[in-house]
């Protein structure tokens with residue numbers, strides 16, 4: 001039920017702080033320790049490499065998840081687009097663990113990979129919003145996203161839930177391996193929840209930005225470095241699928257290798273600046289595109305902001321910025337689609353779950 005909301009997408013964007021709190025509650029025991037299936041813990045500890053398989057937005061969550069697992073749990077991770085995996089199957093490690101990320105748990109491209117790797121005898125963990133789904137039933141283990149039903153075709157709360165659960169999984173594995181961590185995922189996710197709330201309260205600001213930057217444009221580019229780049233590809237997917245604006249996410253450092261040729265007078269360029277490590281680099285990229293006429297909109301994080309930034313997100317742990325910086329991008333896509341009279345919840349040519357290969 002949409003309740004008072006005009007669209008499911010807006011409702012689902014707004015639900016994200018609650019989903020964060022639900023995840024904290026579900027993955028914590030009475031002693032405030034992480035609560036995870038012992039078998040999953042063992043599988044994570046035993047594997048020598050993780051292969052994340054997913055499509056669309058879930059693939060984008062996987063890109064961020066790779067960073068969590070590599071940085072915190074020190075296990076090498078490869079992230080693969082499900083539909084491409086079979087054509088160029090990588091050489092597998094000795095003890096691979098396959099992690100399927102899927103909101104619906106019904107994506108046929110991912111299922112095809114699951115069938116194949118099961119034939120090879122490899123273990124699989126599915127991270128899904130639908131525990132009884134095909135990918136969940138057919139894998140050895142399941143982690144639930146607890147995001148509640150996601151109805152809008154554009155995935156929003158499932159994406160942030162996927163990243164939250166991946167962060168918890170990474171920390172749990174790190175602890176099981178006896179690694180020393182100063183990162184407390186539950187405390188940091190609680191801060192993320194509050195930051196999300198602050199952002200969903202700023203809809204009018206984002207609506208204005210959508211009007212100023214995207215009302216008539218045919219295309220739009222998102223640029224970022226490091227984690228911000230992964231959120232850029234997600235922000236671009238959101239915008240293209242519901243507003244039909246041709247949108248792409250690019251790594252800031254790649255601009256000079258070709259993309260900058262596309263910038264002309266008035267081209268909207270949305271830049272993310274939430275990582276101190278790459279702040280200098282992305283700021284130079286913004287200057288480069290502005291010098292070529294781009295209409296640049298910078299979304300930065302508190303502490304790294306500059307006076308000319310269009311939008312500043314509250315400060316959260318650097319590892320978790322993607323869960324927060326995506327919120328204004330989701331809202332930007334929503335309002336851009338709305339202003340163009342697009343069918344926000346049911347964009348043309350798309351289905352909520354893609355059950356054909």
Ligand code: M6R
Pocket residue numbers: 055056057058101102103104105106107110153154155156237238241352353354
């Ligand atoms: O249900 P899944 O997470 O497996 O779906 C994967 C993609 O089809 C899905 O994320 C798609 O890209 C969304 N429409 C993006 O908003």
